[in-house]
Amino acid sequence: MNIPTGAGRHDPDLHDEAFDRAVRARHAEALRQVPASIHARLRAHRHATANGTASSVSGTGWRLAGLCAAVFALALGLQHFTAPSMPPSTPPPLDEITPVAQVDLAVAALDENPDLYLWLAANDDALPPAPEQ
Structure with missing residues (x-):
């Protein structure tokens, strides 16, 4: 597509007008190639949407997805609030552990x-070396 420009200068208004004319011409050409049955369906859908009587299948899908997300969030929230609160288990200080328990801890680590x-x-x-008996 050739867009006329000034002699060595770029005129944005002229460029925008030429571009606009070219795009409108291509749009009109594309509309002429669309079958009449499609035009009728689009016109009916546009009319139903303007009157608020259009049924939206995708709206039902979004409602269902939102409901599922809400149920999932509720389940997580209830699980958090109904879980028994247990204090974090911290091992007692080593000076309070008996020597036998200290050995048991060392063996457990091994x-x-x-x-x-x-x-x-x-x-x-x-x-x-193994002791000889």
Whole structure:
């Protein structure tokens, strides 16, 4: 599309008018290619929308989606308010734990990491010699 411009100068008003004319011409050409049945359906839909009698299927979908979101939010809220409030479990200070319990805690920490036993099995020299009886 050739848009006329001034001699070496850009005239925005002339450019906008030429562009506007070209777009309107293409729109009119496209409208001539649309079948009459489509024009009738569009006209009927426009008329129904203007009178407020148009049925909106997508509006029903949005209402259903909003209802589902509200139910989900309500379920989460009720779960939060009905959950029993338990104080966070904090271990007692080490000076209050008996020596036997301290050993049990140390053994429990070793039991959680099986890599220690794999390392011990691979490094026999790291173990103290077994007492002979």
